[in-house]
Amino acid sequence: MTxxxxxxxxxxxxxxxxxxxxxxxxxxxxxxxxxxxFQVGRGDITALIGPNGAGKTTVFNCxxxxxxxxxxxxxxxxxxxxxxxxxxxxxxxxxxxxxxxxSGVFLLERxxxxxxxxxxxxxxxxxxxxxxxxxxxLENLLVAQHNGLMVASGYTLGGILGLPGYRxxxxxxxxxxxxxxxxxALLDRADDPAGDLSYGAQRRLEIARAMCTGPKLLCxxxxxxxxxxxxSAELNRLIRTIRDEHGTSVLLIxxxxxxxxxxSDHVVVLDYGVKIADGSAETVRNDPKVIAAYLxxxxxxxxxxxxxxxxx
Amino acid sequence: xxxxxxxxxxPTRAASLxxxxxxxxxxxxxxxxxxxxxxxxxxxxxxxKTDIAGDGLVxxxxxxxxGHAVLIVFLGRLLLDALLGKAAPVTTQMLTAGIFIxxxxxxxxxxxxxxxxxxxALVGAVLGGLIVAVLYGVALWRRRPAPARAEATRQARFAxxxxxxxxxxxxxxxxxxxxxxxxxxxxxxxxxxxILTYVMLGWGLNIVVGLAGLLDLGYVxxxxxxxxxxxxxxxxxxxxxxxxxxxxxxxxAGMWGLVLGFPVLRLRGDYxxxxxxxxxxxxxxxxxxxxxxxNGPNGISGVPKPTFFGLExxxxxxxxADFFGLExxTIHRxxxxxxxxxxxxxxxxxxxxxxxxxxxxxxxxALREDEIACRALGINTTxxxxxxxxxxxxxxxxxxxxFATRQGFVSPESFTFMESAIILxxxxxxxxxxxxxxxxxxxxxxxxxxxxxHISFVGQIxxxxxxxxxxxxxxxxxxxxxxxxxxxxxxxxxxxxxVLKERKSIGAxxxxxxxxx
Ligand SMILES: Nc1ncnc2c1ncn2[C@@H]1O[C@H](COP(=O)(O)OP(=O)(O)OP(=O)(O)O)[C@@H](O)[C@H]1O
Ligand SMILES: [Mg+2]
Numbered sequence: 001m002t003x004x005x006x007x008x009x010x011x012x013x014x015x016x017x018x019x020x021x022x023x024x025x026x027x028x029x030x031x032x033x034x035x036x037x038f039q040v041g042r043g044d045i046t047a048l049i050g051p052n053g054a055g056k057t058t059v060f061n062c063x064x065x066x067x068x069x070x071x072x073x074x075x076x077x078x079x080x081x082x083x084x085x086x087x088x089x090x091x092x093x094x095x096x097x098x099x100x101x102x103s104g105v106f107l108l109e110r111x112x113x114x115x116x117x118x119x120x121x122x123x124x125x126x127x128x129x130x131x132x133x134x135x136x137x138l139e140n141l142l143v144a145q146h147n148g149l150m151v152a153s154g155y156t157l158g159g160i161l162g163l164p165g166y167r168x169x170x171x172x173x174x175x176x177x178x179x180x181x182x183x184x185a186l187l188d189r190a191d192d193p194a195g196d197l198s199y200g201a202q203r204r205l206e207i208a209r210a211m212c213t214g215p216k217l218l219c220x221x222x223x224x225x226x227x228x229x230x231x232s233a234e235l236n237r238l239i240r241t242i243r244d245e246h247g248t249s250v251l252l253i254x255x256x257x258x259x260x261x262x263x264s265d266h267v268v269v270l271d272y273g274v275k276i277a278d279g280s281a282e283t284v285r286n287d288p289k290v291i292a293a294y295l296x297x298x299x300x301x302x303x304x305x306x307x308x309x310x311x312x
Numbered sequence: 313x314x315x316x317x318x319x320x321x322x323p324t325r326a327a328s329l330x331x332x333x334x335x336x337x338x339x340x341x342x343x344x345x346x347x348x349x350x351x352x353x354x355x356x357x358x359x360x361k362t363d364i365a366g367d368g369l370v371x372x373x374x375x376x377x378x379g380h381a382v383l384i385v386f387l388g389r390l391l392l393d394a395l396l397g398k399a400a401p402v403t404t405q406m407l408t409a410g411i412f413i414x415x416x417x418x419x420x421x422x423x424x425x426x427x428x429x430x431x432x433a434l435v436g437a438v439l440g441g442l443i444v445a446v447l448y449g450v451a452l453w454r455r456r457p458a459p460a461r462a463e464a465t466r467q468a469r470f471a472x473x474x475x476x477x478x479x480x481x482x483x484x485x486x487x488x489x490x491x492x493x494x495x496x497x498x499x500x501x502x503x504x505x506x507i508l509t510y511v512m513l514g515w516g517l518n519i520v521v522g523l524a525g526l527l528d529l530g531y532v533x534x535x536x537x538x539x540x541x542x543x544x545x546x547x548x549x550x551x552x553x554x555x556x557x558x559x560x561x562x563x564x565a566g567m568w569g570l571v572l573g574f575p576v577l578r579l580r581g582d583y584x585x586x587x588x589x590x591x592x593x594x595x596x597x598x599x600x601x602x603x604x605x606x607n608g609p610n611g612i613s614g615v616p617k618p619t620f621f622g623l624e625x626x627x628x629x630x631x632x633a634d635f636f637g638l639e640x641x642t643i644h645r646x647x648x649x650x651x652x653x654x655x656x657x658x659x660x661x662x663x664x665x666x667x668x669x670x671x672x673x674x675x676x677x678a679l680r681e682d683e684i685a686c687r688a689l690g691i692n693t694t695x696x697x698x699x700x701x702x703x704x705x706x707x708x709x710x711x712x713x714x715f716a717t718r719q720g721f722v723s724p725e726s727f728t729f730m731e732s733a734i735i736l737x738x739x740x741x742x743x744x745x746x747x748x749x750x751x752x753x754x755x756x757x758x759x760x761x762x763x764x765x766h767i768s769f770v771g772q773i774x775x776x777x778x779x780x781x782x783x784x785x786x787x788x789x790x791x792x793x794x795x796x797x798x799x800x801x802x803x804x805x806x807x808x809x810x811v812l813k814e815r816k817s818i819g820a821x822x823x824x825x826x827x828x829x
Contacts, residue, residue, distance in 0.1 A: 064688060117690035124688050132681035134823030135674075136808045136816075142671075143678040144689045149671035156699075159670040160663065166670075174810070190812040195822035213689055 011041030012266050015080060017249050018063075018122075018217055023072035025058050025273075032058040034273040036072070040217065040266075042080070045243055045250045047260045047281075050270035051293060056253045057127055059270070060219050063251075064124045065113030072109065076120040078216060079103025118147050123215035125206040127222050127253075133195030137186055137205055140194050141177035142170075144212035149173055180208040183241060185234070200231040204238070211242065218242060220252040224259050232256065236263050261285060269293070334404055339393040347386035354381050380419045387412040395796065406444045413789065414440030420782065447793065478751070482508075482654055486647040501646045505653055505718065507758045509711055512657040514738040514750035516707030519664055521736065522745035523673065524700035525680025525825060526577070527585040530592025531735055533572070534705035536599060536727035538565040538712025543612040543722045544605075554618040558713050565709020566702045573701035577694060592732055599724040611723025615716045620648060653714050660707045661747055667703070669809050676700050677745075677809070681824045741794060743801025744825060752802045761787060 016039035025033040033055040040046045048056050061067040063074060073091070077083050079102050087105045090098040097106040097119060106120035116122050132140050142149070152169030153159030159166045181187040184204040189197060194205060203223055210218055220239070224232050236259060242248050254260050260267060260281065267284040269277040271293040277284045284290055359378040362369045387408075394408040418436035481488075489500045513535065520528045541561040545552055552560070576587050599606045606612070617625065625645035638644070667673040675696045678686050686693050716722045738757055742749025764786060798804065804820035 066684070066687075113687045114690050114692045117688065126685070126688070130682050130685040130688075132678045132685065134681055134806055134818055135677060136810070136818070138810050138812050139674060139677075139808055142810055143674050143686070143691075146671050146675050146678075146689065146691050150675075153670050153672075156667070156670055156672045159672075160666050170810075174812070178812070191808065191814050191816050193816075193818040193822045209689070 011044050012039040012046065013041075015042045016040065016082070017042040017044075017077055018251070019075045019077075020059070020063075021073045021075070023059065023062060023074065024070045025055070025062055025067060026070045032273050033062070033069075033270075036270070036273070036275050038268045038275060038278055040249060040251050043243065043247065043249055044265040045239060045252070045263050046266045046268065047264035048251060048253050048268050048270065049255070049257075049260055053272075054270040055273040056270055057221055058273075060124060060221055060253065063108060063116075063219060064122060065108065065111055065116045069109050074108040076106040076108055076122060076217065077104075078106075078121065117213050117215065121214070121216035122219065123210035123213045123217075124219040125203075125210055125221055125223060127225070129199075129202050129206055131194040131202055131206060131209070134193060136191050137181065137194055137197070138174070138177055138190045140205060140209050141180060141212045142173055144209045145173045145176065176212060177208075180211050183211075184208045184238060200227050203227065204235070207238065207242075211246070211248070215248055217249050217251060220250065220254075222253050222255060224254055224256045232259060235259070239263055334394060334401075339390055342393055343386045343389040346389040347382045350385035351378065351382045354378050383415055383419065387415045402448075406448050409447060410440040410444035412440075413443050416785075420785070443789075443793075447797075475748070486650050490643065490647075497643055498646060501643065501650055503759065503762055505646070505650050506762075507754055508650070508653040508657050509715060509718075510735065510738055510754040510758050511751055512653065512660050512711045512714075513708060513735045514742065514754050515657065515660040515664060515747060516704050516711065517735050518739050518742075518745065518747070518750055519667075519676070519707070520700050520704035521739050523664075523668065523680065524676040524697060525744075526697060526700065527581075527588070528701070528704070529585050529589035529729075529732055529736065530595075531588075531704070531708055532727045532729070532732040533592040533595040534565045534569055534708035535712040535715070535731065536595055536724070537568045537705075538562060538709025539716040539722045539726070540599060540606060540612070540712075541565065541709065542713035542716040543615045546616050546717075547612060547614060550616065554616065554717060558710065561713035561716075562706045562710040565712065566706030568709075569702040569705025570698055573698045573705075577697040577701060589729065589732075592729060596724050596727050599727070606724075609724065611721055611725075613721045615720050615722065617645065617720065618648065618652060618717050649714075649718055653711075653718075656710055656714060660710075663703075663707075664747065672696070672699060674809055737791070741791065741801055743803040743805075743820070745806060745823070746801065746803040749801050749803035757787075760790070 018040040019037075020039070021037050023033055023036045024031065036055075036059065048059065050056055058067065062069045075087060077087075078099075081103075083103065083105045086098050086100070089095075090105055090107060095107070096110045096115075097104060106116075108116055108120060108122070111120065117124075132143060135143070149166075149169055150156075153166040154163065178187065178190075181190055184207065186197075186201060186205055186208065189201065194202065197205060203226075207218075207220065207223065210220075223239075224235055227235060239250055239252070240263060243250055252264075264281050267277070267279065267281050268275060269284060269287075269290050276289045276293055277287045279287075355378065358381050359374055361372050361374055363372055391408045391412040394405045414433075414436035416436075417439040418432040485504055486501055489504070490497045493500055513531070516534075517528065517531045520526050520531070538561045541564040542557050545557045545560055546554070572591050576584060576591065579587055600609055602608070619625075625642075625648065664673075668677075675686065675691050676699075678689075678691070679693060679696055679700075683693055686696070715726070719726075734757065738750055738753045741757065742751070742753035761784075794802075800820035805817040806820070806823045807817050808815065
């Protein structure tokens with residue numbers, strides 16, 4: 001552990017929402033993620049950084065069930081506390097999750113991908129944006145509320161018959177969509193096809209869509225990539241709103257050190273699939289291993305960012 | 313996400329053609345090269361042929377056929393260059409299309425003209441010229457300046473009145489036909505029934521291919537299951553009656569949709585298409601060979617006709633005409649059949665339009681757009697695909713049941729791959745996902761093939777040519793032309809399923825086509 005023990009608030013150690021334990025992901029001979037362990041604190045904005053090809057997206061794909069990890073365990077916890085007893089029971093009992101009212105533990109590596117957003121409350125965005133381009137902005141946000149609406153429509157039967165329960169649920173879903181469109185400044189584009197939006201707007205829409213699933217943890221894969229400085233600043237504000245007003249913890253992959261240092265409470269640094277640093281933004285920024293890893297990369301802009309960070 | 317994203321080989325050939333401008337000399341050289349290659353390859357394969365004679369094999373030569381093949385390759389290559397090279401002006405495209413058609417026509421009329429070259433050239437030139445003129449007219453008409461937004465709103469403004477007019481027309485059609493075409497009423501009502509059957513099949517398949525984006529090449533399997541279920545139920549258990557056997561047949565077909573769908577839908581893209589194709593054939597082969605159950609190639613005859621609240625459409629006491637005090641006419645039964653298929657088609661359309669606005673329909677369309685994103689939003693994609701497959705199959709089965717009762721006879725012959733291909737062509741030609749497009753395409757395709765039976769007058773212009781023989785070729789060329797000028801079908805705009813303030817239709821360039829297209 002590179003985290004100094006005297007660091008002030010370490011929510012990720014005291015009240016972890018997510019813990020990644022000894023995660024290893026191999027593709028044939030390549031070890032994309034190697035024995036990685038870290039925790040995401042409840043209510044934290046956590047940044048996962050590292051040079052290109054470090055394995056950050058692979059970690060996201062393991063978290064969200066798109067890849068089955070070669071080894072290791074990923075635990076998501078709902079409700080305060082470490083839930084050690086429930087976790088041990090679920091783990092040895094071969095369960096995917098164990099729930100008790102609002103609290104519960106979820107072993108993400110055992111769950112199929114589509115159950116992770118629904119049950120464990122983990123939503124994500126993609127590095128190469130994946131919107132439903134031929135559907136309108138509003139439709140994108142309604143698709144995100146599929147599971148709730150499906151129940152409200154009596155698994156379609158009630159909906160076909162036009163029962164009022166479904167209409168009310170749809171009205172609520174639209175209200176929720178409108179709320180997130182306001183938050184992401186997309187309200188006036190609601191009836192336009194998502195594929196017509198500008199790059200920055202598409203990134204915001206993807207975040208809005210993920211938030212419409214009502215997640216406990218939002219995973220953002222390079223949300224600021226391709227944004228101009230003004231859009232980038234707006235994004236920071238949006239991420240903070242998500243955390244402060246919705247109690248959704250955020251885990252983000254980001255190359256833009258300005259964004260990382262400004263908003264994150266906790267930074268985890270990966271290099272070649274191995275964790276090289278883990279701690280508050282302040283400690284990580286001064287960590288010689290991190291500076292070396294970034295300077296070792298050809299990308300000069302990134303190295304300069306770090307050096308500036310150290311100098312200031 | 314290297315594995316997750318769908319990596320496909322890009323159209324490199326087309327791309328390389330697109331880069332340069334169209335230059336006649338280059339295109340001609342290209343075509344000549346292709347033709348020479350065809351000549352060399354075809355020298356043995358086409359030019360020579362072995363026939364069985366009394367004392368073994370004898371070699372015979374077919375130089376004319378080889379010449380035709382070389383000519384087709386030459387002209388085809390030229391046309392391809394002109395069409396794929398974006399830089400070619402429309403006139404060049406038209407010209408090459410005309411030359412191509414003229415060449416084909418010249419080759420086709422070999423027998424009719426007694427092989428005389430000038431006559432063939434004349435036929436070719438006239439046909440080619442005619443088609444180029446039509447295409448040029450279409451191109452000019454399409455060129456009129458019309459801003460996209462204006463076109464979208466215009467389409468939206470006319471959609472509702474046109475829809476109402478079409479519904480009224482469909483409701484009154486049998487009476488219009490009996491009033492205005494009394495001599496041919498039977499023929500035209502029959503044609504209307506046939507078209508409506510394909511409209512219904514098209515709408516059913518549209519759920520699977522157009523909305524969920526799953527390319528199903530074996531849709532005819534469910535049509536067959538419906539037809540056989542109905543035929544077997546109503547002949548083995550006569551007490552069931554038409555109106556109970558119909559939903560049962562639909563349910564059985566839907567169940568088969570789920571059963572076949574379950575293993576199939578784990579596949580993606582092209583594999584899905586191939587396996588559905590195979591399943592379609594398997595069902596037909598089973599029907600053909602399971603003689604005890606299906607009576608094999610002889611089929612099942614004596615499938616009962618539908619009754620009107622227990623009244624049969626028969627002459628004399630207790631029949632439909634007798635009960636209502638009408639004069640007996642065989643046309644009553646056809647009119648009744650027409651209304652049954654109209655009602656079934658409306659049901660299909662109503663359910664589809666309704667489902668599109670429900671979460672399940674939106675999930676289908678989202679699946680077509682991006683399956684991975686769907687899973688990241690918590691949608692169980694296997695179940696979602698299965699429902700699309702099952703509901704599509706159910707409507708196919710209902711149409712099959714209707715087919716059985718209309719024909720009074722079912723046999724495996726009616727359920728060949730050709731049938732799947734026609735239904736798919738209707739969906740694609742109409743515009744994936746568009747309900748109105750299916751109506752237009754079914755009318756044009758089924759009606760068009762029928763109408764081409766009546767073009768024998770062309771034979772009077774070109775003595776010795778029987779144009780009816782060429783109707784499938786004419787038809788194929790027409791389809792190629794439509795797909796070139798309207799590559800996404802007649803109606804290619806998508807209507808959003810939910811609107812906040814202003815309804816705007818979505819252009820086809822943004823809408824994805826789903827798996828395997
Ligand atoms: N499906 C896969 N099959 C094989 N190798 C893979 C696969 N996915 C990722 N990898 C490899 O794993 C390593 C880590 O890739 P990953 O995409 O996780 O990096 P990253 O940190 O997200 O990089 P970037 O900043 O460029 O997005 C790379 O070497 C990549 O080639
Ligand atoms: Mg990445």
